[in-house]
Amino acid sequence: MSEENKIKSGFVSIVGRPNVGKSTLLNALLGEKIAIISDKPQTTRNRILGIVNPPGAQIVFMDTPGIHKPMHKMNEFMVNTALRTYNEVDVILLLVEATEPPGAGDRFIIETLAKVKTPVFLLINKTDLVKKEALLPLIQTYSTLYSFAEIIPLSALKKDLGGLIEAILKRLPQGPQYFPDDQLTDQPERFIVSELVREKIFELTKEEIPYSTAVVIEEMKEEPGITRIHAAIYVERDSQKGILIGKGGAMLKKIGTLARLDAEKLLGTKIFLKLYVKVMKGWREDDRVLKNIGIITEGE
Ligand code: GDP
Ligand code: MG
Secondary structure, three states, rough: OOOOHOOOEEEEEOOOOOOOHHHHHHHHHHOOOOEEEEEEEOOOOOOOOEEEEOOOEEEEEEEOOOOOOOHHHHHHHHHHHHHHHOOOOOOOEEEOOOOOOOOHHHHHHHOOOOOOOOOEEEEEEOHHOOOOOHHHHHHHHHHHHEEEEEEOOOOOOEEEOHHHHHHHHHOOOOOOOOOOOOOOOOOOOOHHHHHHHHHHHHHHOOOOHOOOOOEEEEEEEEOOOOOEEEEEEEEOOOOHHHHOOHHHHHHHHHHHHHHHHHHHHHOOOOOEEEEEEEEOOOOHHHHHHHHHOOOOOOOO
């Protein structure tokens, strides 16, 4: 690459406990619905790359799974993935909420940052919910916990990003353009579709179901004018299968229809979506399933 072609480019990781607004922030940065938003925690189980191209620069954002203390095997993988990411990026964005003082979840993440050399920005999100006066004491409290490179109050929901992009650009090295201009995400379409199905399950079923659910796209065929997708929803118990299918298949049909409509909008193509429910006891501890849904990547 010649000198004059050089731009500023780099990778930025977004971390924060569940529900602080990571996906909302990513969507605000991208201006498109790529990261899936839910008001239930931990919707984002995989890393999503979002790409923003300000003039003369390219920022690649990574939405890491909600990092918290490992509880079982799946969460351990998520935490390890997040920790490894820290050293591979140029800036780390730690999202916290303006509405409350640092909690156990925030403090745990800050502890994991202890030996990290990458600059960490503290983003105090949801400022639309608090009075301005509440911010200063919060900033002071957080400053005693960590030496943040920047502290930026913002509201991801209101798309009021408080100069975040400009602050990131200051920290990026000169580098290549990693992705073409028109590419918003490197996630394959199948991932977007499986996340949409999971989002509908979150919206339509009770608490217990989503956490024991994995969606695996088993077949995806692009034909002229239509994409045919077969997706399996894995659950852990027969009772959960019953709930997901619903009376006369009504629940599954509703999940499928809503996911299909969103997917068609997002991917700009007609979609035929067929859903199955499969019972697989202990899938959360099963490496093959975890690999299939992208929690473990090859070589780990
Ligand atoms: P994640 O789990 O960290 O990815 O959080 P989400 O992006 O899914 O957001 C969790 C909830 O917080 C959703 O209901 C969002 O609408 C809400 N939220 C996110 N950012 C803001 C904000 O700036 N202001 C307000 N009022 N709500 C927000
Ligand atoms: Mg999220």
